[in-house]
Amino acid sequence: MPTREIYWNISGYHWMYLLFLVCLAVFVRGFYGRYKLWRIGKPEKRTDQLGRRLANLIYFGFGHRRILGEVMPGAMHLLLFWGFVVFAIGTFFVALDADLGFSFMEGRLYLILTLLLDICGLLAVLAIVVFIWRRYYLKPARLDNKPEDLISLLLLLFILVTGFILEGIRIANTGDPWALWSPGGMMIASVLGGVDRETLNVIHRSLWWFHLVLALGFIAYLPYSKLIHILVSPLNQFFASLKPKGALDLLDMEDEEAETYGLEKLEDLTWKQLFDTDACTRCGRCQDNCPAYYTGKPLSPKNFIQDLKKHLEEKGRLLAGTKQRIGNSSSREDTAIVDTKLAGNVFSEESLWSCTTCRSCQEQCPSFVEHLDKLIGLRRNLVLMESSFPPEIQTLFKNLENNGNPWGAGWASRADWAEGHQVRTLAEDNDVEYLYWVGCAGAFDERNKKVVEAVVKLLQKAKVSFGILGTEEKCCGDSVRRIGNEYLYQMMAAENIAIMNNYGVKKIIAHCPHCFNTLKNEYSQLGGNYEVIHHTELLATLLKTGQIKLQKPVIVQSTYHDSCYLGRYNHIFSAPRAVLQSVPGLTLSEMPRNMKKSFCCGAGGGRMWMEENGGRINDIRADEAVATGVSLIVSNCPYCLTMLEDSLKNKEKADEIKVMDIAELVQKCI
Numbered sequence: 001m002p003t004r005e006i007y008w009n010i011s012g013y014h015w016m017y018l019l020f021l022v023c024l025a026v027f028v029r030g031f032y033g034r035y036k037l038w039r040i041g042k043p044e045k046r047t048d049q050l051g052r053r054l055a056n057l058i059y060f061g062f063g064h065r066r067i068l069g070e071v072m073p074g075a076m077h078l079l080l081f082w083g084f085v086v087f088a089i090g091t092f093f094v095a096l097d098a099d100l101g102f103s104f105m106e107g108r109l110y111l112i113l114t115l116l117l118d119i120c121g122l123l124a125v126l127a128i129v130v131f132i133w134r135r136y137y138l139k140p141a142r143l144d145n146k147p148e149d150l151i152s153l154l155l156l157l158f159i160l161v162t163g164f165i166l167e168g169i170r171i172a173n174t175g176d177p178w179a180l181w182s183p184g185g186m187m188i189a190s191v192l193g194g195v196d197r198e199t200l201n202v203i204h205r206s207l208w209w210f211h212l213v214l215a216l217g218f219i220a221y222l223p224y225s226k227l228i229h230i231l232v233s234p235l236n237q238f239f240a241s242l243k244p245k246g247a248l249d250l251l252d253m254e255d256e257e258a259e260t261y262g263l264e265k266l267e268d269l270t271w272k273q274l275f276d277t278d279a280c281t282r283c284g285r286c287q288d289n290c291p292a293y294y295t296g297k298p299l300s301p302k303n304f305i306q307d308l309k310k311h312l313e314e315k316g317r318l319l320a321g322t323k324q325r326i327g328n329s330s331s332r333e334d335t336a337i338v339d340t341k342l343a344g345n346v347f348s349e350e351s352l353w354s355c356t357t358c359r360s361c362q363e364q365c366p367s368f369v370e371h372l373d374k375l376i377g378l379r380r381n382l383v384l385m386e387s388s389f390p391p392e393i394q395t396l397f398k399n400l401e402n403n404g405n406p407w408g409a410g411w412a413s414r415a416d417w418a419e420g421h422q423v424r425t426l427a428e429d430n431d432v433e434y435l436y437w438v439g440c441a442g443a444f445d446e447r448n449k450k451v452v453e454a455v456v457k458l459l460q461k462a463k464v465s466f467g468i469l470g471t472e473e474k475c476c477g478d479s480v481r482r483i484g485n486e487y488l489y490q491m492m493a494a495e496n497i498a499i500m501n502n503y504g505v506k507k508i509i510a511h512c513p514h515c516f517n518t519l520k521n522e523y524s525q526l527g528g529n530y531e532v533i534h535h536t537e538l539l540a541t542l543l544k545t546g547q548i549k550l551q552k553p554v555i556v557q558s559t560y561h562d563s564c565y566l567g568r569y570n571h572i573f574s575a576p577r578a579v580l581q582s583v584p585g586l587t588l589s590e591m592p593r594n595m596k597k598s599f600c601c602g603a604g605g606g607r608m609w610m611e612e613n614g615g616r617i618n619d620i621r622a623d624e625a626v627a628t629g630v631s632l633i634v635s636n637c638p639y640c641l642t643m644l645e646d647s648l649k650n651k652e653k654a655d656e657i658k659v660m661d662i663a664e665l666v667q668k669c670i
Contacts, residue, residue, distance in 0.1 A: 016212060023220040030223030031231075034278060037316040041271035046239040053238045060368070061234040067366040070285065073134070076127040083124025084156065087163070090117040111181045118167075118184040121160050128157045142284025142302070148225045155218055162211040164188055166204060173200045229281045233367040236279035239272055240368040245359065246521035246569040248376060251486045262380030262484065264341055266315055273374055274316075277309035279367040286361035286371065291600040295615030297354035301361035301371050304347065308374070311346045343378045343386075352378050353390055356617065357482050357605030358564040363596055379484030393483060396609045400488060404474035405440040406609060415470035417442070417449045421456050425470035430503040433465040434533075437519060439512040440475050441638035447645065448638040454667040455511050455535055461670060462547035464538075466509065472499050478514040481522070483606035490526065493518075497528035511535040511663065513565035513637045514604070520570070534566060536636050536662055540575040543582045543666075550669035553585030557630040560588060561621070561644065562598035563637035576636055576662055583669055589628045599624060603639035622647035626657065633659045 047053075059065050064081065068074035090113055132153055135143055168188020171179045172195065179186045192200065222228055251261055263269055286301035287293050293300045343349055352375060361371045382388045399408035415425070417438075426435065436459065442452035459466050474492050481489035500508075508530050510516040520532035542548040560580060566572045573595050580588050593599045602617030622644055625633045635641040641659055648654045660668075 019212070019216055023216040026220040027223055030220075031228075033317075034223055034228065037312055038271045038274050038278075040267055040312075040316050041269045041274040042267070044270035044272050046241075046272055049242055052242055053240075056240055057234055057238045060237045060366075064366075066364075066368075069364065069366075073131075073283075076130045079123040080127035080131070080156070083120040083122075083127065084160070086120040087117055087124060087160065090120075111178060114178075114181045115183075118164075118182050121164065122184050125157065125160050125164075128153055128160070132157075140284070142287050144282060144284075146226075151221075152225060152227050155214065155221070159211065159214045159218060162207060162214065166207055166211060168192055169200050169204045169207070173197055173204070226281065228278055229367065232275065232278045233281065236275060237368050239275070241370060244521040246517035246565065247525070248481060248522065249373065250525040251380065251490075253487050253490055260381065261384040261486065262382070263374065263377035264343075264381045264385065265339075266311060266342065268377070268381075269374065273370070274308075274312055276369045276374075277305055277312055280305045280309070280365075280369050281367060282306065283366065285364040285366065286369070289360040289364045289597065291356055291358060291360070291602060291617045291620070292354040295617050295620060297351070297614050298348055299351040299354035304351070304371060304375070305369055307346055308342075311340070311342070315340060343382050343388075347378065349382065349388065352382070353610065355605050356564075356600050356602055356607050358600035359568045360564070360597070360600065363568050376482060376484060379482075380486055381484075383484035384487060389483065390610050392610055393606070396483075396606075397480070397485060397488060400475055400480060400492065404492065405444055406475065406479065407440070407444050409444045411471055411474075414438075414443045414473060415468065417452060418456075418468065418470070421453065422460070423456055424467050425472075426467045426503040426505075427470065427472065429467060432467040434459075434467075434507045434509045435500065435503075435505045436466045436468050437476070437508050437510040437512075437515055438468055438473060439510065439515045439638065441512060441642070443473070445638065445642070447642065451511060451638065451641070451661040451663055454661065454663040455509075457667055458539065458542070458548060458663060458670075459509075462542045464542075464547075469499060476515045476518040478518045479606040479609060481518070482604070493523060493526050493528070497523055497526055500528060500530070505530060508532045509535055509538055511636075511638075511661070513563045513570070514639065517565045517569050534570075534572060534575075534636070536566070536576040536579060537572060539663065539666055540578045543579060548666070548670070550582055550584055550666065552669045554583055554665065554669055555585040556632045557587050557589060557628075558632040558634050559591055559625050559628045559630045560594070560634045561591070561601070561625065561636075561640055562595055563635070563640045564598070564600050564604055566636055567598055568596055576634075579662055579666060580634060583665060586665075589630055591624045591628055593624065601637075601640040601643040603643050608639055608642075616647065618643035618647040619650070622651065622653075626651075626653060631657055632665075633657060634662055634665060635659055636662055 060067075064074060064078045067077050093113070132150075134140070135145060135149065135153075139145075164184045165188050167182055167185030169192060170176070171182060171185050171189035172192040176182070179189060195203075218227070222230065252258070253261075260268065266274075280302070282302060284302050287303075290299065290301050340346065343352060355372075355375050357372055357376070359372060362369070365371075379389075395408075396406055399406055403409060403411050405411070405414070423436075424432075426432070436455070438452055441448040443449075474496055476496065477489035477492045480492075508519055510519060510532060511534070513534065516532055516534045519528070519530060523530065539548070543550070558580070560576060562568075562573065562576075566576075577588070580586060591598075599621045600617055601621055602612065625644070626648075633644055635644065638661075641661055644659045645654065648657055648659065
């Protein structure tokens with residue numbers, strides 16, 4: 001194999017090193033400025049479980065798993081990422097070999113590296129061209145183009161293109177017999193074939209410095225632009241929360257030194273919550289998948305993070321001491337910025353109350369930005385400190401405080417549904433395997449009582465040992481916690497936990513995903529540690545073991561609606577579908593948005609108890625189900641069942657399309 005003939009006729013390397021040091025200093029200064037802004041936030045530990053964190057970094061960062069959720073932009077980003085990484089690493093090794101005399105770039109290794117560099121570089125150029133075409137020709141609504149977007153793309157493009165031109169000049173000037181191993185450079189060389197050697201030398205020398213300035217300028221520009229996500233987004237994937245997705249942070253309501261509850265000002269956030277603002281790339285995936293934004297509400301998850309970033313850069317630099325004044329503002333104006341409350345100033349209260357907490361924004365975000373803890377923290381401050389919330393919520397709070405359920409029905413009637421069903425309470429017999437958590441909808445809502453009755457009949461048919469709490473059960477607290485009333489939530493949860501622990505409860509069956517999530521992921525924060533199973537999981541097991549056998553066919557075209565709190569929050573997708581596949585005669589047609597991308601019904605996050613303005617979220621979901629041409633929608637959640645049925649009634653399609661809980665469908669087959 002031949003050795004490489006090095007073509008490198010550049011003098012003045014001391015200027016190159018000086019320029020590198022200057023650019024590095026500019027980079028460090030910029031990054032340190034961002035670091036000081038992050039440090040305004042409170043401490044938060046995000047370095048535990050290093051193995052899981054490194055796995056997330058590899059899988060989601062280097063592997064682009066979540067980015068590839070959208071095929072075209074995801075694939076192009078993958079090509080750009082790895083193309084630029086390989087191109088930069090290869091260029092570094094070539095520079096070591098050519099400039100500093102390391103003689104390891106010879107023979108087969110050199111040829112292989114040259115080919116790899118060219119292929120990766122060409123793919124990266126292709127990706128940039130596609131991004132420019134998409135951003136400035138197709139112009140998706142979710143992309144709000146700013147000058148830095150074009151600057152970043154052109155900077156990367158010019159670095160790559162000038163690198164290929166330099167390679168082409170080298171090939172043209174040296175007559176490299178191994179040019180086939182450099183396809184990008186060979187194409188350039190074919191254009192330069194008629195240019196004399198002296199002219200090529202002049203062009204090479206000038207272009208080399210231009211290429212160097214671009215490359216070093218990229219380093220210097222990075223922390224001052226959107227390009228900072230190259231460093232921050234992978235770090236954000238590493239720092240991603242490892243707690244259960246359905247668990248909110250617990251507020252210490254007995255902390256006598258606490259001056260405020262929830263998130264009132266910027267400094268109430270943690271460093272990680274501020275770090276999120278630089279990880280956000282404004283790609284708009286969160287916005288596209290937000291049911292509130294989709295139906296014309298004033299909430300955009302993307303703008304939510306970007307508004308926080310803007311406020312951080314205004315107020316944060318004052319707090320961090322990185323600048324004393326903002327523009328020509330007076331010290332009085334500076335003080336006003338420092339004292340600004342987030343809710344009502346940085347974010348409109350209406351936007352905060354628009355969220356259904358469906359979690360779709362976080363599940364779609366490639367950079368693992370965490371929206372919900374911030375939003376619910378702001379709600380907590382409004383409720384607990386300002387008593388500011390939609391007026392209809394006051395009725396909900398009173399009903400829960402007085403009667404332990406959202407409807408305000410008398411607590412003594414909570415177990416009336418059980419009459420004639422031979423169901424025993426734990427007070428009568430606590431020697432059972434499972435507690436069946438009925439939930440408020442199952443106990444008081446006439447439509448959802450039928451779901452409870454179906455679950456009970458199936459459990460009895462399978463000879464499952466279970467009991468209920470009856471009148472001792474109170475609301476689990478899901479809605480009030482996500483509305484922001486942490487105090488009322490903890491009070492109700494503590495009462496429920498005390499009762500269950502007194503009976504020695506170990507296992508719980510819940511048919512409501514909201515109850516399921518709260519009991520499974522949040523009660524442990526207050527001493528309630530239970531094995532909680534959703535009824536779809538239990539039914540799948542009972543069918544598999546033969547404890548339940550389906551004999552009567554149900555000849556119907558159906559579609560299945562993944563509820564947010566069972567699906568995105570708890571990743572239960574296969575069990576319900578396994579149950580449906582066991583139903584004889586049933587045909588299942590999936591809606592376009594299903595599983596992790598399932599569209600919300602609109603009732604989560606306490607929205608079940610609030611008035612809805614603008615387009616109705618449940619109507620959008622019902623339309624998607626109707627479009628499949630089915631006559632049955634299968635649900636797993638009381639909220640979803642209610643919202644979908646209401647929408648179908650409003651559309652006068654309730655006679656054509658029925659909504660059933662999965663337990664009702666199974667019971668129909670026995």
